[in-house]
């Protein structure tokens with residue numbers, strides 16, 4: 001095969017995504033053996049058969065085959081990319097720091113994997129430079145309810161249901177409107193050399209739907225797709241402009257143990273925001289850790305629970321919308337947020353201006369919040385114009 005053909009084969013077949021499994025067994029000393037495999041597939045229900053395709057030159061397969069004819073297929077979860085990489089190397093003792101337990105059939109099941117399938121070789125078919133190893137299923141179960149790890153175009157990822165996004169016409173409308181505001185976001189991002197994002201309130205969650213520019217405090221390559229629960233102190237701009245019912249929904253997110261004074265405090269915060277036109281969050285550290293927790297939850301990391309995230313969000317209260325700033329002090333501006341309205345006067349999304357790492361004077365913060373509210377107004381006008389292009 002010429003390198004031309006090989007390149008084309010890899011490029012074209014790389015367009016097809018796979019899951020990732022680790023095929024395991026124990027060697028004659030009882031040590032774990034493993035091989036990372038993307039070519040795993042279900043084959044037959046009656047009788048239950050599965051298959052995978054090891055490379056004829058694979059040393060990992062040679063070791064597995066030598067160990068006997070029984071294997072355990074481990075379906076990896078989307079937080080197990082590191083395990084996938086550790087096993088996908090040509091060496092012995094790959095299981096250092098990978099906790100596992102024993103399957104009913106006696107082979108390693110990697111802790112936290114999505115599912116395991118115990119099996120025994122049924123037949124090995126010769127297929128070019130690979131074997132097709134067909135195995136009869138002896139035992140199988142779901143191990144943990146997380147999304148699987150996916151492999152596609154040389155990179156790892158997780159499953160996002162397209163149908164959810166496109167079935168949500170409300171969100172599609174909002175995305176179109178955010179797109180109209182993109183030039184305004186770009187101008188603002190360039191002026192302060194930072195990131196400007198747009199956040200929608202979708203089904204009771206704050207959803208970051210667009211980002212322009214880069215911020216110094218980002219904890220992930222992209223903030224797009226981040227989702228946050230809608231509860232104090234976050235999402236205050238939606239709560240401030242959304243009417244009494246939305247304000248009540250927001251306040252329901254307060255700690256159940258919180259007294260009426262907390263409720264009154266946040267009602268006042270909402271009033272302040274609607275009179276001055278923006279909200280601010282000071283301090284990078286706490287917000288950064290919440291953002292990290294949120295990213296982990298969104299990719300299905302079992303170490304973060306929705307309730308844990310809600311508690312972490314509540315703990316941000318201190319840095320949000322301080323009643324007054326001391327003119328002689330400097331502050332870390334984490335984020336300022338202002339509303340963009342549709343022609344019916346509803347907040348479609350918020351524009352968010354991210355602050356730099358360094359401390360800012362009160363004057364510098366005011367320059368940013370002024371520019372932000374101007375930009376949000378400009379975006380509101382752009383939406384109004386786009387919705388009725390024939391009206392002067």
Ligand SMILES: Cc1cc2nc3c(=O)[nH]c(=O)nc-3n(C[C@H](O)[C@H](O)[C@H](O)COP(=O)(O)O)c2cc1C
Nearest residue numbers: 036037038039053054055058059060088089090151
């Ligand atoms: C995502 C992924 C999928 C893989 N799928 C297969 C596969 O289906 N068959 C195979 O022989 N090797 C596959 N490999 C390669 C092996 O896991 C392993 O990296 C390689 O074979 C190491 O060399 P060795 O097998 O000689 O030890 C895959 C590797 C990765 C990272």
